[in-house]
Amino acid sequence: MNVPATYRNCLLLLLLLAITNFLAAQIPDSLFPKQPEPPQLVNDFTGTLSTAETKWLEDKLVAFDRSTSNQVSIVMVQSIAGNDISDYATALGRQWGIGQKGKNNGVLILVSMQSHDIHIAPGYGLEGALPDVLCKQIIEHEIVPDFKQGYYYDGLDKATSVIIAATKGEFTAAGPYAARRNAMPRWLIILLLIVGINGFFFVLIPLLQKLYYWLTGKKPPKQKQREWTYSTRDETVKTNEPVSNTSGSTDGFAGYGGGSFGGAGASGKW
Numbered sequence: 001m002n003v004p005a006t007y008r009n010c011l012l013l014l015l016l017l018a019i020t021n022f023l024a025a026q027i028p029d030s031l032f033p034k035q036p037e038p039p040q041l042v043n044d045f046t047g048t049l050s051t052a053e054t055k056w057l058e059d060k061l062v063a064f065d066r067s068t069s070n071q072v073s074i075v076m077v078q079s080i081a082g083n084d085i086s087d088y089a090t091a092l093g094r095q096w097g098i099g100q101k102g103k104n105n106g107v108l109i110l111v112s113m114q115s116h117d118i119h120i121a122p123g124y125g126l127e128g129a130l131p132d133v134l135c136k137q138i139i140e141h142e143i144v145p146d147f148k149q150g151y152y153y154d155g156l157d158k159a160t161s162v163i164i165a166a167t168k169g170e171f172t173a174a175g176p177y178a179a180r181r182n183a184m185p186r187w188l189i190i191l192l193l194i195v196g197i198n199g200f201f202f203v204l205i206p207l208l209q210k211l212y213y214w215l216t217g218k219k220p221p222k223q224k225q226r227e228w229t230y231s232t233r234d235e236t237v238k239t240n241e242p243v244s245n246t247s248g249s250t251d252g253f254a255g256y257g258g259g260s261f262g263g264a265g266a267s268g269k270w
Contacts (some may be wrong), residue, residue: 031081033097039255041065046113053153057265061160062253069105070126070167071256072160073098076111076152085110085117090261099123099259106259107158107163110123118143120159121265129167135266138162147270 033045041061042054049057061072073096080088089110093099102194104124111118118139122130138159146155212218 027083027088029095031083032092032095033075033077033256035256037229039087039253041071042074042255044074046076048113048152049156050075050153055173057153057156057160058253060157064164065253068167069100069103070107070161071099071259072107072109073106073256074109074111074156074160076113077079077186078112079114080112080117085112085115085119085267086121086263089121089265090113090263093121093123093259093261097256097258097260099125099257101258103257104259104261106256106261108261109159109163111152111156116147116269117267118270119145119265119267121261121263123259124262125259126167127262127264130163130265131168132264132266134166135264136268139266139268144268144270 021239036043041060042058044054059075062194065071073093075092089108092110093106093108097106098108105126106123107126108121108131109118110121120130120135120138122135123130142158142162143155146158148151
C-alpha cells in the first residue's frame with residue numbers, strides 16, 4: 001500500500017512530537033524532594049510558612065484524609081530547575097504516590113517560589129470533581145491574590161477549603177463556584193440573624209407592651225426590687241477551663257497510599 005508523502009511526513013512529525021514530549025516529561029529523580037520522615041501532607045522545603053501555619057494546614061488536611069481518604073498534599077519547593085510545572089507536579093505526585101492505590105484520589109498543590117509557578121494536579125479519581133477549569137479558578141481567585149501580597153498561608157488555606165468543598169460536590173467548574181463566592185458571607189448571615197432576634201426581643205416586645213397599656217389604659221405592674229448580695233472577701237478565682245487546642249488532630253499523617261496522576265489540572269503564576 002502506497003502512502004502519499006504528505007501523510008508520511010505528517011505521521012513522522014506527530015511521532016517525533018510524541019517522543020519529544022515523552023522525553024521532556026522524564027525528570028530526573030534527583031530533582032524531586034524526598035518525602036520527610038514521618039510523612040506529612042504539608043511539605044514546605046522553602047521555610048516560607050511558619051511552624052504554626054504548617055501545623056494548621058496539616059491538621060486540616062489530615063482530618064480530611066481521615067474522613068474521606070482523599071489526600072490533598074501541599075509541596076513548596078525553591079525551584080523546579082526550569083522544568084514545566086505541570087510535568088513536574090505529575091511526576092512528583094506519581095513518585096510520592098499521593099492518594100489511595102486504586103482510588104487515585106490525591107491532589108497535589110505544587111508551589112515553586114523561585115519561578116512563582118503554581119500547579120494544582122488532581123489524581124485520576126478526582127478529575128471529575130476537580131476539572132481543569134475549576135483548578136484554574138482556584139489558582140486565580142484563591143491563591144494568586146494572597147500570594148501577590150505575601151500571604152502564602154491564607155492563599156493555601158482558601159485553596160484547600162475550595163478543593164475540599166469541590167470533592168464533596170459543593171463546587172463545580174461553572175456557575176455554582178462563582179455564585180458561592182459572590183454570595184453573602186456566612187458570618188454576615190449569622191450576625192444579621194443575631195441582631196434580628198435581639199431586636200425582636202429587646203425592642204419590638206417592649207414597644208408592643210407600651211402600646212397595649214396605652215390602648216387599654218392599664219398601668220404596668222410594679223417591678224420588684226432585686227436584692228443583691230456582694231462578697232466582701234478579696235478572692236482570687238482560678239479557673240480550670242481547658243485551653244483550646246489549635247493543633248487539631250492528635251495523631252500524625254499515616255502516609256500516602258500509592259495513588260497515581262494522569263496529567264490533568266491547571267497552572268498559574270503570581
